[in-house]
Amino acid sequence: MHLSLYLDDCADDDTLAALLRQAGHQVSTPRIAGTAGLSDREHLDYAAHHGYTLLTKDPDDFIDLHHQWLATNRTHSGILLIYEYKDVSKNMSRTQIVLAIDNLVASALPIANEIHNLNQWR
Numbered sequence: 001m002h003l004s005l006y007l008d009d010c011a012d013d014d015t016l017a018a019l020l021r022q023a024g025h026q027v028s029t030p031r032i033a034g035t036a037g038l039s040d041r042e043h044l045d046y047a048a049h050h051g052y053t054l055l056t057k058d059p060d061d062f063i064d065l066h067h068q069w070l071a072t073n074r075t076h077s078g079i080l081l082i083y084e085y086k087d088v089s090k091n092m093s094r095t096q097i098v099l100a101i102d103n104l105v106a107s108a109l110p111i112a113n114e115i116h117n118l119n120q121w122r
Contacts, residue, residue: 002023002024002026003053003078003101004053005025005026005028005054005101006027006029006054007029008043008047008054008058009030009036009037009038009043010058012036015094016097017029019097019098020101023101028050030043040056040061040062040065044069044076044079048074048076048077052077053078053080053111053112054076054077054078055080057082057083057084062081063081063115066079075112077112077113078113078115079116080104080118081116081117081119082097082118083117083119092118096122099121100118100121104118107121
């Protein structure tokens with residue numbers, strides 16, 4: 001199974017987008033969608049409206065948004081979190097991000113209306 005992904009402003013990366021497309025995923029970014037600079041809530045609104053799973057490197061804000069959406073019975077196509085560290089040697093490479101997404105998809109766990117930490121799937 002392949003995902004339709006929307007990379008928010010902090011995850012918008014041409015190389016990552018290209019690698020995700022090579023892996024068979026459909027990818028949109030704020031630069032493609034004309035949504036650059038929007039708030040996190042607006043990015044999630046956009047992704048949900050268009051059926052995209054949102055990919056972000058801003059986990060804390062999106063965890064809060066996810067819980068707010070659940071509390072108001074709103075739905076989304078999933079949120080994938082990438083945690084980054086001050087010690088950059090601990091951060092996921094672009095290739096590891098793609099592999100983590102593939103591992104998550106292969107697990108057959110639900111993605112819609114869920115939030116997943118991709119660092120745990122590398």
